[in-house]
Amino acid sequence: MRAVAIDFETANEQRASACSIGLAWIEDGRVTDRETHLIRPPEMRFAPVNIRIHGITPDMVEDAPEFPDVLASLRERIDGCDMVLAHNAGFDMSVVRASCDTYALSYPEFDYLCTVKVAQKVWRDLGTARLNALGDHLGIAFKHHDAGEDAFVCAEIALEAMRLNQVANLHELARATQVGVGRMNATGYSACSAPRVARPRNGTAPSAFSDVYRPVPGMPRSMDGKRVVFSGQLTRFSRNEAQEIAGRFGARVMGSVTAKTDLVVVGNGAGSKLDRARHLGLKLLSEADFLDLITVKS
Missing domain, CATH: 3.30.420.10 (Ribonuclease H-like superfamily/Ribonuclease H)
Structure with a gap:
């Protein structure tokens, strides 16, 4: 072999x-x-x-x-x-x-x-x-x-x-x-494929980047209190990973776009959420913008 x-x-x-x-x-x-x-x-x-x-x-x-x-x-x-x-x-x-x-x-x-x-x-x-x-x-x-x-x-x-x-x-x-x-x-x-594996109930496997995207203890969190919605597919993260990371930086992750939404992170193939965000005049972030928010500057 x-x-x-x-x-x-x-x-x-x-x-x-x-x-x-x-x-x-x-x-x-x-x-x-x-x-x-x-x-x-x-x-x-x-x-x-x-x-x-x-x-x-x-x-x-x-x-x-x-x-x-x-x-x-x-x-x-x-x-x-x-x-x-x-x-x-x-x-x-x-x-x-x-x-x-x-x-x-x-x-x-x-x-x-x-x-x-x-x-x-x-x-x-x-x-x-x-x-x-x-x-x-x-x-x-x-x-x-x-x-x-x-x-x-x-x-x-x-x-x-x-x-x-x-x-x-x-x-x-x-x-x-x-x-x-x-x-x-x-x-x-x-693609290489496999049946879905059930994970133990006492925890889930963290993202490969989970030890990288974390706020510094004692420093203000970059998305503190912001209502954030994700629309479309990101290239670096799955939707669940992106939402988890945003939460670490203080975001309130929402499932739908409303007038109270602060930020909409837009990926590939964004659909009706993006249309509604534009109609409401909300602030849109690209994946690169999102990365900037969750990257701790040295």
């Missing part, structure tokens, strides 16, 4: 803004090599919150190759893999697709498996499939949000899941855990 675990870090909220890729290569049931490559994004715009997460700054990637060159250097080895792994594969695969679309490249061809979905089946009692929680559970010390180290932990999660399920390869692991293998090819992609 030959496989690779990958992990991307991005410069901003755009999926085509990859600034780093990490890879952990697997052969014969163990990680045999690890590597990290910096990437110069097409638009050199680095959001402060992203820098805070991964520590990569514009000057570090100024002379780095762009995505097409990085992909070309890796493509032959990736094409030879039985499986590509990613922790939260929906994000990493969208980075690949968006970057290929930006540079008018054909998509690479491979099967892929999401280790979040696998972990939710294998370690149900943990109540979370976050990478750092799984790393702690498996006794792996690593620097979270370093692409190479995150890829390594992703690989180890898959290997441990194989051992626990007593299977010989990753396709068998997918079948044992009832996780549908995703596929990317030159004409498109199909």
